[in-house]
Amino acid sequence: MAVVSGSFGAGHDGAAAELARRLRARGHAVERHDLVDLLPRRAGAMLRGLYRRQLTVAPRTWGWLLAAAGSDRLSHRAAALTAAADEATLAAVGDAGLVVSTYPLASQVLGRLRRQGRLAAPAVTYLTDLSVHPAWVADGVDVHLALHDDAARQAKALGAPDVRVVAPAVRPEFAEPAPPPAGDPRALVVAGAWGVGPVARAALDIAATGLAVPVVACGRNDALRRRLDRSGRVVALGWVDDMPGLVRSCRVVVQNAGGLSSLEALAAGVPVVTYRCLPGHGAANAEVLDRIGWVPWLRCREDLADGLRAAMSGRPAFTPSPVPPESVLADLAVTA
Structure with missing residues (x-):
């Protein structure tokens, strides 16, 4: 198996690390990859630096950009950017039987490779956010894992064909x-x-x-x-x-x-x-x-x-799904 994340902050990587740990505990060989490293000519590092600076210096502009990111114009630009990582991603995941993404732009890469018939392994997106931005739902990705029925509903409304609700991957x-x-x-x-x-x-x-x-x-x-x-x-x-x-x-x-x-x-x-x-x-x-x-x-x-x-004065009202994400991933790997 392979897990592809994006080191834009620690949340996506944290989920990737925990998913990989749980899958290894079940006896699966798992390799982790960072989209930042898969983009050529340090483009990933520069993109990460711009994102961090934007959140630090002008966070409101990030909100505007994210709101506009679902438009066709910006979607085409994102596709052009992530396409630069296609070859490196394909080489990195190799003959993995299942590929999991915990970052939306990585999902875009995997979905495109699946649509083109270049990636044989099923692709799964683990939605780290409860709010599902359109960039999370990539055409070609086989299964989306959501953390709540509400997030599952959002993903389905955006066109995700197979959405399953799982518990959060927390250490x-x-x-x-x-x-x-x-x-x-x-x-x-x-x-x-x-x-x-x-x-x-x-x-x-x-x-x-x-x-x-x-x-x-x-x-x-x-x-x-x-x-x-x-x-x-x-x-x-x-x-x-x-x-x-x-x-x-x-x-x-x-x-x-x-x-x-x-x-x-x-x-x-x-x-x-x-x-x-x-x-x-x-x-x-x-x-x-x-x-x-x-x-x-x-x-x-x-x-x-x-x-x-x-x-x-109270306790948190937290009722996660009883289904662990690693069990779904393990089943998908077996049936692939």
Whole structure:
């Protein structure tokens, strides 16, 4: 088997890593690949750098771009960009019996290769987002794995022929039992590996409520960590190796993008709220998470105190599918 991801942040890679680990545990040989490395002449690295800078400097423009990305004009441009990775992808996956994508542009490559008859193995897309952008649904991909009935409905509406609902691929360490956190209540603010978005404002807003001590996982954003350190009101952390332990030590997780960190916290039994979310995929995921009852979206500062109180006084309403994604993938590999 082969799993193709995209290192645009850590969420897509995190899902790919967990899927690969579970499949290997079942006895399958699995190779992982990054679309960034499959694009020629460092185009992938440059695209990743532009994306990170856009989220950091002008996040609203990312929201506008994502909204427009479903148009025919931009879809053709995306197809032209990803086509440059076709040959390298085909060589990388080789004679794999099944190929799984955890990143939308990788799905576009696999779907095109399937349509052209150049990729013999079935292609599967694991939808890491609860909000399904049109780029996620590539013509030619055989099966889409969704994390909720709502996401499955969206994928089907976009033309996905075979959609199956599975549980999120979250590391088992997050679900390990742990004693209730002691001491002053802490609110963990997560913003992905890059620490992007209005994280500092969110943390200071939490501090101002007096309800919890904000602990910010700044990822690899050292400038953000230093700025928050100077505030004297926030516990600012750099890269965290024991994320399961950190999540379980807090009473609530505050997130802004609706990605893997949200699912990890819910798996750990820690309530999650959305606050000051990123434009584009952040707002889209926030809307779905709120609609399905997994994560409430606190849309303004006036909602924050009541939202934190409610979250810290209850348990997360999280009812994932009982079907593990690796079982579906293993069955597809057998029947391919």
